[in-house]
Amino acid sequence: MLRFLTRRLVTILVTMLAVSLLVFIATELIPGDVARVVLGREASQASVDALRHQLRLDEPLAPRYLHWLGGFVTGDWGRSYTLGVDVRPLVVERLLNSATLALLSFVLLVPVALTLGLAAGLREGRLTDRILSVTGLSLAAVPEFVTGVVLLVIFSVRLHWLPSSAQAPPGAGPLTRIQHLLLPALCLVLLCTGYVARHVRASTVAVLASPFIRAMRVRGLSETRLVRGHVLRNSLVPATGALAVQLQFLLAGLVTVELLFGYQGIGDLLLSSATSKDVPALQASAIVLGAVGMGIYVIADLVYALLDPRVRVGRARA
């Protein structure tokens, strides 16, 4: 397990370096001058040159990268080109906003997916199972902006139940904030439920077919106690892996959902800094989002190992 974790962490570190280097090289290849993009078309050549010097854009790539890397590691993430503020507090603030949305989605996702998966698995092959499977599968294939639009039209435009913006007015209480976040969270939940439920269903079916369940049935254990005491626990373990994969989707979905619902999260920051060539903000948000995404896998592996003592190093190569 320890060796496996070390390898995972090394992969993550190498990936992070690769990503940061990639962004750096890509900014070099941007058609047009970053300084020109930041200052606009009308700016004088002198001010563009001054900004280029200030941003160290006139230096070669390698020392500039090393300088940035040194700064990043020691906590100096630079200043945003377009917003004119320090990147680190900005990224932290946006990350917290996104974390709220992601947490709400996760809290909704887990019970819904487990219940649906268990329900389908207990009725394997019957109509309920088929309907749940096809619906989950279809929802998992649909991009977030599509489900988002459908939800908005139903709950916001037609029924006027929920607000269409995820951003609650400043100073709003936690309940109002949750109300604003409900639609975007639902959007993410719908995307992820199908896949997780599918895994829970598959493992429920497998557990139900195993000899120890038959033995308990023969002994006359009631169906409720059987499910609650034995099936549930055994079919939850494989769901951990599925959840980790889906959290990844959830993270990527943040970019879309935050744009659709106008939410000031890290995904929104990533997109806006990428389109405005705001390199420091882009670097930081891409790396932070990537780090969270990759961290999820490490945590999932640890949880998996905790839940299932049979997990061995070999599993990593599956």
Added chain:
Amino acid sequence: MTSAEVDSAATRPPREEAAASGAPHRARDQARARDGSLAPRGLVRRPSFVVGVCLLVGWVVVAVFWPWLAPADPMAQNPSLRLLGPSGGHLFGTDQFGRDVLSRVMAGARPVLEVAPLATALAVAAGSLLGLVCGMRRGLVDEIVMRVVDMFAVFPSLVAAVVVVALAGRSTTTLVLVIATFSTPMVTRSVRAAALVEREKPYVEAARLRGEPFWSLLWREVLPNVSGTVLVEATSGLGNAIFAASTLSFLGLGQAPGSPEWGASVADNRVFLQQCWWTVLFPALAVGSLVVGIALIADNLREQATRR
């Protein structure tokens, strides 16, 4: 024909076997079912598969023939017809510039069905080649390729795609290349796994013993036997590519501005959602129906391929 080749014919794909022996169709279908790759008869009986095929074929027909099918010019602006609700004259209503939404939805099928299949084809070709070579050769190449695949797998690919497309500048070529790049690792992984199973089989050993060159072994013996995996990967890959292409288009990173792409249409009309939902809902439903269709096809193919 050497005796070794006769041996290997049994494990070859039924398509070649049937064609060579001139076997009737029934025998071919049975052979396919036994092989676990493709049994068209079984699939046609499954309603979800048929629905999926109808949706996909329908959109492909629209994408190809929309200039003849669309009731109006999708780009023609008419200020006197702004923001009309759905009616007999304009089934899906009109948008802020008085353009016919139905025509725009129909025209929007083409860009996504150009980018996604092209990207998927590239990804499947590259992924199959890498997967086969890694699975059959093992060793250092395999180790390096799989580490790179791991790197792609742990990083959220949409995040990376947004960064790359935004920095590289939007164009059809960029979109195709980016989507293909991020789809390749998944294909590589699945095909490699299938190849690892195949390499232990007797027909591979027979081919090796009779000195068949490595590339010929890959191309003529192993590839046909992993064709089921490749087909499943291609279908689900197509669905993912459409997901990615329309999402990038929604994020403003698609093709040229003003094009009737579905994702871009949703994004452009988003601000009018409260007043005229039809400009947003119909392009969204178009994306939804296409990806659901493909997901249904992919699921049935996967089930068919895993049931041995």
